[in-house]
Amino acid sequence: MRTFSASDVPSMTGRTVVVTGANSGIGRVTARVLAAKGARVVLAVRDLDKGRAATASMTGHIEVRRLDLADLSSVRAFAEDLTEPVDILINNAGVMIPPFSRTADGFELQFGTNHLGHFALTNLLLPRIRERVVTVSSNAHKRGSIDFDDLNWERRPYRAMAAYAQSKLANLLFTSDLQRRLDQAGSPVIATAAHPGLAATNLLRSDRLRLVQPALTLLAQSDDDGALPTLYAAVAEIPGNGYAGPSGFLEGRGAPKLVGRSPRAQDAETAHRLWEVSEELTGVAFPGHLLHTT
Incomplete structure (x- = not known):
């Protein structure tokens, strides 16, 4: 069976792609490949200087715009400023197992950034999205659960990895309920998800992983290979x-293919409830009446 590589990405001329967190790691590779294929790529990044530095390795039509997913006012400002059509939105940015902290709006940082920030961004941009929404999850979702009684870790002792797993499970539940809503609205847009396997990105350089970093680095695939599931999910x-991930052992590395997800990630009732809670927390709702339909 023929495998997918960056060379299989078709011409993207005439398309606009927004990639969050595109200043490093798989986001930067994703943006670089799509720009080289002719897309107009918007790097949505928190640090403009780092975003501009990332463009040094890219060719094509590239713009850098500020977006802080941990601040809903920044998300709204970004969406208001991006008035033109967007063909593909790639929700790539994320934080992994940081010390306990909160977003500007008071949410636990990982849930607030990885899920709620992208939830708000997607719904604000949906009336202008024409083809696809791709959200980057993780194999860690299999260890996750959604604690509706304590989403923001206000009652329990904080466990960074458990909070990360919850946010990555939320990414997949968001994708499934988004697709359900798009189908009901008659929209041609599709929602997909991807995970990079074990990729040697900045996320693996967390101080909390320092004891196992040598082994992880040895086993991990490159940023270029880690970006392939995202590109596959995008084009x-x-x-x-659909959920894309590496085809190798334990989905840690290898060419991308469609992969499975945990039973919790397939729970439609939980997905629907999470969507409703996310609307309440962000103040952003699904814009069904504003969508282009088939």
Whole structure:
């Protein structure tokens, strides 16, 4: 069976792609590949200087715009300023197992950034999205659960990895309920998800992983290979709610393919409830009446 590589990304001329967190890691690779294929790529980054530095390795039509997913006012400002059509939105940015902290709006940092920030951004941009929304999750979602009684870790002792796993599970539940809503609205847009396997990105350089960093680095695939599932989810002929990941051992590395997800990530009732809670927390709702339909 022929495998997917960056060379299989078709011409993207005439398309606009927004990539969050595109100043490093798989986000930077994703942006670089799509720009080289002719897309107009918007790097949505928290640090403009780092974003501009990332463009040094890219060719094509590239813009850098500020977006802080840990601040809903920044998310709204970004969406208001981006008035033109967007063909593909890639929700790539994320934080992994930081010390306990909160977003500007008071949410636990990982849930607030990885899920709520992208939830708000997607719904604000949806009336202008024409093709696809790709959200980057993680194999860590299999260890996650959604604690609706304490989403923001206000009652329990904080466990950074458990909080990360919850946020990555939320990414997949968001994708599935988004696809359900798009289908009901008659929209041609599809929602997909991807995970990079074990990729040697900045996320693996967390101080909390320092004892196992040598082993992780040895086992991890490169940023270039880690970006392939995201690119596959963005451009390949796959169904709505499709989930792409590496095809190798334990989905840690290898060419991308459609992969499975945990039973919790397939729970439609939990996905629907999480969506409703996310609307309440962000003040952003699904813009069904504003969508382009088939």
